[in-house]
Amino acid sequence: MVDEPPPVIWARLSTQGRGPARTLDHAAITAVAVALADADGVDAVSMRRIAGRMDHSAMALYRHVGSKDDLTELMYDAVLGELDLTGIPSGRWRDDVARLARETRRLHHAHPWIARFGHRPTLGPHARRFSEAGLACVDGLGLDIDGMLDLLSTAMAFTRGFVEQELGEVEAQRRTGLDFAAYQRRTGPFLAKLLDEGEHPYLERLIVEAEDFPDPDVVFERRLEMVLDGLTARIDRATDGTR
Amino acid sequence: MVDEPPPVIWARLSTQGRGPARTLDHAAITAVAVALADADGVDAVSMRRIAGRMDHSAMALYRHVGSKDDLTELMYDAVLGELDLTGIPSGRWRDDVARLARETRRLHHAHPWIARFGHRPTLGPHARRFSEAGLACVDGLGLDIDGMLDLLSTAMAFTRGFVEQELGEVEAQRRTGLDFAAYQRRTGPFLAKLLDEGEHPYLERLIVEAEDFPDPDVVFERRLEMVLDGLTARIDRATDGTR
DNA sequence: TCGGGTCGTTTACGATGTACATTTCTGGAC
DNA sequence: GTCCAGAAATGTACATCGTAAACGACCCGA
Numbered sequence: 001m002v003d004e005p006p007p008v009i010w011a012r013l014s015t016q017g018r019g020p021a022r023t024l025d026h027a028a029i030t031a032v033a034v035a036l037a038d039a040d041g042v043d044a045v046s047m048r049r050i051a052g053r054m055d056h057s058a059m060a061l062y063r064h065v066g067s068k069d070d071l072t073e074l075m076y077d078a079v080l081g082e083l084d085l086t087g088i089p090s091g092r093w094r095d096d097v098a099r100l101a102r103e104t105r106r107l108h109h110a111h112p113w114i115a116r117f118g119h120r121p122t123l124g125p126h127a128r129r130f131s132e133a134g135l136a137c138v139d140g141l142g143l144d145i146d147g148m149l150d151l152l153s154t155a156m157a158f159t160r161g162f163v164e165q166e167l168g169e170v171e172a173q174r175r176t177g178l179d180f181a182a183y184q185r186r187t188g189p190f191l192a193k194l195l196d197e198g199e200h201p202y203l204e205r206l207i208v209e210a211e212d213f214p215d216p217d218v219v220f221e222r223r224l225e226m227v228l229d230g231l232t233a234r235i236d237r238a239t240d241g242t243r
Numbered sequence: 244m245v246d247e248p249p250p251v252i253w254a255r256l257s258t259q260g261r262g263p264a265r266t267l268d269h270a271a272i273t274a275v276a277v278a279l280a281d282a283d284g285v286d287a288v289s290m291r292r293i294a295g296r297m298d299h300s301a302m303a304l305y306r307h308v309g310s311k312d313d314l315t316e317l318m319y320d321a322v323l324g325e326l327d328l329t330g331i332p333s334g335r336w337r338d339d340v341a342r343l344a345r346e347t348r349r350l351h352h353a354h355p356w357i358a359r360f361g362h363r364p365t366l367g368p369h370a371r372r373f374s375e376a377g378l379a380c381v382d383g384l385g386l387d388i389d390g391m392l393d394l395l396s397t398a399m400a401f402t403r404g405f406v407e408q409e410l411g412e413v414e415a416q417r418r419t420g421l422d423f424a425a426y427q428r429r430t431g432p433f434l435a436k437l438l439d440e441g442e443h444p445y446l447e448r449l450i451v452e453a454e455d456f457p458d459p460d461v462v463f464e465r466r467l468e469m470v471l472d473g474l475t476a477r478i479d480r481a482t483d484g485t486r
Numbered sequence: 487t488c489g490g491g492t493c494g495t496t497t498a499c500g501a502t503g504t505a506c507a508t509t510t511c512t513g514g515a516c
Numbered sequence: 517g518t519c520c521a522g523a524a525a526t527g528t529a530c531a532t533c534g535t536a537a538a539c540g541a542c543c544c545g546a
Binding site for chain 1: 471
């Protein structure tokens with residue numbers, strides 16, 4: 001009587017039954033989609049284009065992925081598989097969390113489109129592997145599961161936010177075809193006018209006093225250390241309380 | 244000889260000159276676009292739909308905004324204008340930064356589409372106001388401008404990342420038309436199977452031990468405190484060095 | 487007064503996601 | 517060995533998208 005809820009994509013990955021031998025599968029489709037997104041940006045990922053690369057019709061894909069939304073979830077999880085988690089957890093939580101953060105950042109740089117989807121936390125195999133590894137890193141520190149989640153999620157939230165700001169630049173560059181120099185040429189006159197008006201003291205200090213081309217890796221490490229210090233404080237507080 | 248660089252949108256906001264009296268302007272267009280995005284999601288924002296609401300043709304908008312990309316930048320800055328920055332800076336940096344974080348989060352909840360654009364830092368008036376206020380909060384703590392930027396950017400990166408995770412759920416709900424309960428119904432059987440296999444100890448602990456419906460505001464505050472502790476450590480280190 | 491620039495419209499093009507109907511193939515039941 | 521339910525893939529079609537191009541209506545400064 002009541003509609004069966006359509007199962008989540010991960011429970012629906014098809015298997016061979018009756019019918020013609022399949023010439024497509026979700027993994028291959030996902031791989032092509034990822035390659036397309038990497039090469040030409042997320043807007044270049046269209047069902048027709050994916051199908052074209054695989055010498056199939058667009059509609060053939062729907063036999064395997066359900067919808068484009070499903071496909072993005074598959075793409076996201078596929079790419080999580082590239083995370084290198086060997087040797088995690090090591091027993092040194094701070095090193096581990098830092099490594100997870102660096103790996104996450106590296107992944108976003110390799111696939112700048114990752115953050116462009118709004119997802120529920122996916123239940124894909126690689127996402128699960130990541131969660132398990134992450135929580136293992138912050139286990140045994142005297143925190144309950146909510147506390148552990150606080151540590152991990154805070155570090156990851158910082159990382160996501162940092163990376164997103166970084167990638168705003170990169171993505172805009174690709175989208176508009178304007179590199180940073182061209183952007184500065186475009187921006188320059190307006191910026192000069194703003195500074196002339198003298199209403200933006202901090203903007204002025206940023207231009208005059210700030211380091212000109214800071215190494216983004218160094219900046220990331222420096223700020224990550226701050227966040228990790230915050231986590232340390234939390235752990236200390238929890239352990240003091242029970243000591 | 245060489246092409247003039249087309250000026251940045253903020254330098255191009257048109258003023259009345261020769262020609263028919265204008266019946267449109269960028270502010271009105273932006274307002275309608277924001278309203279549309281709020282009501283029906285960012286995918287509902289199309290030039291035709293905006294124009295329709297204003298009883299104009301789609302192409303009329305292009306007299307005022309140049310491109311849809313420009314429009315998103317206008318939308319973003321417009322919405323930044325809703326930030327309440329009264330009384331900032333107060334002289335208590337920690338309170339101020341916390342308030343900026345809360346305000347930012349509030350803004351993202353009011354306009355869940357904000358993070359879906361990848362932007363360069365915009366030069367719009369409200370973005371400038373926000374930067375100035377933010378940096379003012381962390382001035383006078385004995386840090387140079389790069390250090391100040393570290394404090395502010397770290398707190399904001401955390402906030403963005405946190406909010407984005409929160410909103411993944413909300414946006415997916417709107418996009419798919421499935422509320423959380425329906426999602427759980429869909430997910431449930433698969434999740435049960437996973438737990439049965441016993442390969443996901445932490446996933447299991449999350450379900451069994453973690454607080455069931457944590458208040459997101461409380462979680463945010465708790466994690467924000469951790470980040471602010473990290474900033475404090477950084478400030479202390481800087482001041483110790485010079486003392 | 488009138489020419490040139492501004493505002494808005496109309497028409498058009500090549501995309502997009504995907505619903506629907508159709509054809510082509512095959513594994514398992516008899 | 518035969519046959520057919522059902523799966524795989526295709527082709528066609530529709531509504532919608534961003535925006536280029538050509539055009540007429542308007543109005544200010546010369």
